[in-house]
Amino acid sequence: MTYIIHGATGAQGSPVFTALTSAGLDAVAAVRDISKIDGAAIAIDNSSVDSLADAYRGAKGVFVHLPLGRPEDQLAFAHTIAVAIRRAKPARVVFSTSGFSLDPTVEGTDAVDVLARELASSGVSYAIVEPRLFLENLLLTATMGPTRDEGALRYPIRPDYAVSWISHLDVADVVSRLLTDHSVTGIVSVGALPGLTGADLAAGFTRYLGQDVRFEAISPARYGELIIPLFGEAAVAPVIASYEHRQHQPGELIPEARSAQVLLDLKPRSVERWLRDLGV
Known part of the structure; x- marks a missing residue:
């Protein structure tokens, strides 16, 4: 039996695919173009x-997240996945909200x-799996360039905004733990506790780069201008709105009671260790 990994060539799916295969588990990339995969893959629509x-069908586990796109396209994909899961009945499904926060008391x-x-x-x-903001956002050229060259980590959040x-x-x-351990169900929130402010992020970069780095808040509109060349205006508009x-x-913290720290005894990497593990 295999683990089916959606988006195995992307930012979220690729590390899951690697983690499973590194552990000796049978992972299969579910992608549109199997020629892009060096390993087991299955073409999907x-x-x-x-x-x-x-x-x-017959999968030991499925990892899925909704790709970036128009809200109506994401909704259609969500319905398609749901029907397919009901029909195929895989042994386990793990779904990442990709930064979207869930409120179980509201029928969104x-x-x-x-x-x-x-x-x-x-x-x-x-x-x-319910994350908040991804540290990888800080590696975009618009942010990482000034961090290295000017010692200025510029991002569109307030200096006191803990995330x-x-x-x-x-x-x-x-995700790997949840795919292989069925004892935890429901929402598992992931992220640093206590939250990290801009100064905390800058301190992690300072330790890793061996140079002084300071945090500088910029406006969401300015951030949008910097990343539009990377993603296009249509994709960036909801990003600007979110910031x-x-x-x-007041901040953006995960609830401790449903955190991976409490439910799985898994503590996330520090900013410095994350940078070292990536070898940025």
């Missing part, structure tokens, strides 16, 4: 229930909310 059900209509509810009612063993930052490497550790929203929030 994200718009086809039959295609996904065929990939999931976003794709992530819909898929979370569908999993809960599917009758299949499942867990939902449960998490890396894709740590998410992969949690505008953060300007008016």
Whole structure:
């Protein structure tokens, strides 16, 4: 029996694929173009229930997250995944919200909310990994360049805004555990506790780079201007909106009671260790 990994060539799926194969487990990349995979792969059509059900059938576990795109496309994909899971009944499903926060007391209509509810009612063993902000955001040229060249870590959050930052490497550790250990179900929040402020991030970069790094808050609009060349205006618009929203929030911390630290005894890497593990 195999583990099916969606997006195994991407930022979230690739570390999960690597973690499983490094542990000697049978992982199969579920991708549109199998020529991009050096290893076991299966071609899937994200718009086809039959295609996904065929990939999931008999699987020991499935890791899935919703790719970036238009909300209507994400919603369609969520429904397709849900139907395929009900039809194929894999032994376990682990779903990452990719930074989207879930409130179980509210019946949201976003794709992530819909898929979370569908999993809960599917009758299949499942867990939902709920990260906040990814540390890998700080590696984009728009941020990493000034950090190295000017000692200025510029990001669109307030200096006092504490966040449960998490890396894709740590998410992969949690996903791998949840795929192989069915004892924990429901939502598992992942991220630093206590949260990290801009000064904490800068201190981690200072230790790793061996040079002084300071944190500088920039506006969401300015950040958008810097990353539009990388992702395009349409993709960046909701990113800007999310950081505008953060300007008016007290912070962004995961609830400790449902954290990976409490539920799985897994503590995320420090900023310095994350940078060292990546070899940036």
